[in-house]
Amino acid sequence: MAPLIEGFTQIFNTQTILLVAMGEVLGIILGSLPGLTATMGIALMLPISFKLSQAAGMALLLGVYCGAVSGASIPAILLGIPGNPNAIATVYDGLAMTQKGLAGQALGGAVIASFLGGIGSLILLMTFSPLIARFTLLFGPAERACLALVGLTIIASVSSRNLSRGILMGAFGLTLSLLGTDPFSSSLRIPFPRLFAKTPLSSGINLIPALIGLFGISQALLDLERIKEGMIAPKQVKMERFFPSLGKIVRMWRIILESIGIGTMIGAIPGTGASIAVFLSYERAKKVTRRSKKLNQLGSGCLEGVVAPEVANNAVTGGALIPALSLGIPGDSSTAVLLSALLIKGVVPGYQLFSQNLYLVYAIFFALFLSNVFMLTFQYFGVKWFPRVLSVPIAVLVPVILVLSMIGSYAIQGRAILAATFDMGVALILGVIGYFLKKGDYPIAPIVLGIILGGMFEENFRRAVKLAEGNYLVFFTKPISLAFIVLSLISVVLPLLRQRRRGA
């Protein structure tokens, strides 16, 4: 009991509460600005956290982390630009709701979903932390490679009415991810290596510029086509109701619970990230709504399509902390920085943390809870103001989006000006490609997933085959990887059958 009380008092004091609030505001700003990531925010706050106590420092960093994850939904819903990869799936129904004049409700729904996702995963973190951590240990290279395959096939099948277009875009994303240097032998894999060996292309294509270009710049160019209409979206007609009714939330119980489970589980698997979780939860929600008469069909601009990925991406925050705290393995890049903050303070995660610094574990739980409460509070007030960005005429908004997109891409490299300028160019070129692909009704999300999962797939695929002494059947001999292969086959075959039935 004493560690619990100690953890509580470490967090619930004026200084720490203010620090969490500050971190939360900073995180929301970071998340809503393209190119500024949660990892960057946490890294920037590290020097401040060193001067604080262990618990207060972690609380500040967790505030930034939660804020950034939830803030990414704001530009995704209002402008179709995901602030970071966590919000890719939110774009579909979020932007469609904005175009229907329901931006306020979409944002309100996203806030509630983020809160529920965060709290839900926190409960799972507190209850099942050791158990889930043990389960994630079963994931070797073969399982991870197959998980990446599931992510790729599911996104290819759900993001387009046409599977072949989804597969083509996923493969295109993979080709982009494979550019640069081979992860195992460091040999160059770029065209015309003599020409480009000393350029930033040798390091490959960064995810954030690709994301900003494909979603942000392409959307800005599409918006320009409606420049005569004046505004991006119709004037807000339902400004008085921002949050969905309790009844509606209750009706979505299954989507919420499943998304919490998916987010926490995926977050707990090191190196996977929220992007797989959001698409898996979106796909699950699609199936749930198809069977239900009370819920709306996803893809048409409905709240269910915003709630599912937003619950999942916030659930990842708790999930990613499971291996970080119990095994010392970070779930994603943000938790890697959080982990380094603990290590610098002399705290060793894993068994030692639970046996010697149990109060700190409880403090982290309380800090995560407080971060979620602040996220709800700040977003609650912000939701009334964020949609006002839509009243800015397209003629003004598009140049501002273009500059923000390019500077966002530039910001990733921080201080390396040449590489940063290269990233701006990548964003712009991919923006133009994305514009034409959208015009041809090709889905964009599989490209981004291809870029995200390409590296993970290749590394684990090769490692698995090598560990199996060159045996390619290794993926079929392990139960988890076999289950994933079956799942990806189902995700490809089912839409094909459905298309056939529709055709007949």
Next chain:
Amino acid sequence: MGLSIRRLIALVFIAFSVFYIIFSFSIESRRMIGDEKGWDPGSRAIPVGTGFIMLASSLYIFTKEERKREENKEKIKPETKRVILINLLLSFLYVFLFRRLGFILCTTVFIYTLVYFNRIKNVQIKLLPEYLTGLTAGTIFTLLIYSLGRFITRYLYSWGRSTDISLFTNSNFSAGITFFILAAIFLIAVFLLKRWRKNKNHMLFPIFIATGVTEIIYLVFGQIFMVSLAKGVIFW
């Protein structure tokens, strides 16, 4: 009958896939370090596989799938095409000149030009003097606000150091103070200029937008998040 954009894209991807497959086979297939037995599939395996998947799916889209439905999409009007082209052209120029001219100059010119031309229905040559006057005024206004901001920040730093008040040396605090002072000056300038030149809203509006956006981005990205925005010719 011309190709639909969807089939045209599939055709481009066929060409790209062929190029990519040739490129993949040209990669030296190296195995991971410590793999003496040659169990690693090598660095060429995944690129080659991906190339063939891309080729197969793009061929399928081009030959079979898309003949079924050729959609008649609304055509873009020539003036809208011109607007998109101007925006694109300036974006490429922005990237190209960013390191040479620097963030402040590039961003001001970019935003001013686009906001100015995006709002005009008929772009005519006679608007050039007004555009150039506005551009010069906008650039000067931004430079004044930026220089003032730099002065305030430096003053706060040196004051903080001499008085040992660490708050003034904090970049977030100095950015916040600078923001409030500049916002006040900016609003006063907007108020005065609007009263002074009531009929020149065409020109004044893009100036204010360009200056405001440039300075806010500079404060957030450059000062708070320490992004090294290229200085270019504005060396101070």
